[in-house]
Amino acid sequence: MALVEVPQETSYPPLEEKKPFTEPASVLVTPCDPWPRPYYLENGLRRVAPYHYTYNTYCKERWRGRELLDIFSSEFRDRPLEYYKDAIERGSVVVNGKPVPSTSHVVKNGDVISHTLHRHEPPVTSLPISVLHEDDDMIVINKPSGVPVHPAGRYNFNSVVEIMRAERGHGFNPLPCNRLDRLTSGVMFIGKNAKAAEKLSMQITARTVRKEYIARVKGEFPDGEVVCDMPILQISPKLGLNRVRANGKAARTVFKKLAYYPPGSKEQNLSEETNADRSKKEGYTIVRCLPVTGRTHQLRVHLQFLGHPIANDPIYCNQRVWGTRLGFNDADASQDTDEDIITRLSRMGKSEVADAVAYHDEMVDEYNKKKAEKMSGELCEVCQTPLYTDPGEQELTLWLHSLRYEDAGGSWSYVSPLPAWALPPDGREGPTQVGTMDELVAAVKDENPEIA
Numbered sequence: 001m002a003l004v005e006v007p008q009e010t011s012y013p014p015l016e017e018k019k020p021f022t023e024p025a026s027v028l029v030t031p032c033d034p035w036p037r038p039y040y041l042e043n044g045l046r047r048v049a050p051y052h053y054t055y056n057t058y059c060k061e062r063w064r065g066r067e068l069l070d071i072f073s074s075e076f077r078d079r080p081l082e083y084y085k086d087a088i089e090r091g092s093v094v095v096n097g098k099p100v101p102s103t104s105h106v107v108k109n110g111d112v113i114s115h116t117l118h119r120h121e122p123p124v125t126s127l128p129i130s131v132l133h134e135d136d137d138m139i140v141i142n143k144p145s146g147v148p149v150h151p152a153g154r155y156n157f158n159s160v161v162e163i164m165r166a167e168r169g170h171g172f173n174p175l176p177c178n179r180l181d182r183l184t185s186g187v188m189f190i191g192k193n194a195k196a197a198e199k200l201s202m203q204i205t206a207r208t209v210r211k212e213y214i215a216r217v218k219g220e221f222p223d224g225e226v227v228c229d230m231p232i233l234q235i236s237p238k239l240g241l242n243r244v245r246a247n248g249k250a251a252r253t254v255f256k257k258l259a260y261y262p263p264g265s266k267e268q269n270l271s272e273e274t275n276a277d278r279s280k281k282e283g284y285t286i287v288r289c290l291p292v293t294g295r296t297h298q299l300r301v302h303l304q305f306l307g308h309p310i311a312n313d314p315i316y317c318n319q320r321v322w323g324t325r326l327g328f329n330d331a332d333a334s335q336d337t338d339e340d341i342i343t344r345l346s347r348m349g350k351s352e353v354a355d356a357v358a359y360h361d362e363m364v365d366e367y368n369k370k371k372a373e374k375m376s377g378e379l380c381e382v383c384q385t386p387l388y389t390d391p392g393e394q395e396l397t398l399w400l401h402s403l404r405y406e407d408a409g410g411s412w413s414y415v416s417p418l419p420a421w422a423l424p425p426d427g428r429e430g431p432t433q434v435g436t437m438d439e440l441v442a443a444v445k446d447e448n449p450e451i452a
Helices: 068-075 081-090 160-168 194-205 266-275 298-305 338-347 362-371 438-442
Strands: 039-042 045-048 051-058 093-095 112-119 130-134 138-143 185-191 209-218 225-228 232-236 241-244 253-261 284-291 375-379 386-388 400-407 413-415
Touching: 068 081, 068 093, 081 093, 138 160, 160 185, 185 194, 194 209, 209 298, 225 438, 232 298, 232 338, 241 298, 241 338, 253 298, 253 438, 284 298, 284 438
Parallel strands: 185 400
Antiparallel strands: 039 045, 051 112, 093 112, 130 138, 138 185, 209 284, 209 400, 225 253, 232 241, 253 284, 375 386, 400 413
């Protein structure tokens, strides 16, 4: 079969590229990874010197055809409208690397929006991240309370990941294997490589790793093993608020009293002045907690439902939000509707101290004004951002501690020391360490054999 040359058609015009590809404009990024990290220690706090940081984001579909100032005012509400208007006019907000002629500039598909701001991070405790164990694959740490694990929100360098990187070198890439809330302290696993981190994370997901927490709760907790099987529902994703509800996700926790300390000691009187109703000097209990499932705020919600919330919990032991019964035994929301709780909690914040109980005594009111982070009324000289006061103890500490992680098969176990708030107060006798988990596990081993 012979190949025949086909004559070229000359009657058709050459193809014209209607939308030729062009590289997006380069975006000027100010230095946002200072090394060494701009830490300094002062008054028991780890502080970060303010620094410039550039956020870059492509135009989202819902932004197309909208004015730039309108996007910032509706999508980024952590700063006042006047700030964003000024930032656009000064060129701190640019589109495709170039300042825009006005705040009414219309954003289109493919645009890159860059916002360079003067970042102010909240301080955290200056307590070190102590190492309980380290080998070639894993670091087991005792996380201080008040320090977030990952950079998020207003926290960046003041996070476990970045503090460890600052201590071990810029190339170190810590890989957290388990999650603890910012206010929760205790045992955490930091993988040195992806394979080790993935292996442990899979063990935890499979529930073959047993966890024990310790909490300090209001009142005298009952004797024996107490199993709470109440389901938990997230009633406000925006506020991260959860409560016991029949239509929630299944949740199970085993609790056991470690020690009860009736009122009377100097420390107890102090805790009552700040975290409990003066008319009910009921003492407090140190409680061991075995979460069988892993719902968000599970221990805090179950303890609240049982009538013994964590004594300094700014959310679940807050009479301004939950009323005098503090959500006790309210599975059907008959005492307070979800809407009531959400509305009350939404009012709490930087303008009103999120206290664990509302007092009307002048002396205590004065204490409350000083103890939690709130707007100071001052502005940053560089960027005019409203500044906060230093966080109080309540912003840095929750009486909930991740005490122990162990393999159900017995191949490994890591236990941290009891935190100071769980030890006997001065002049009182009580346990200074915790025994095995056998009694806690025995209470649920028939229903949950994987942890036995």
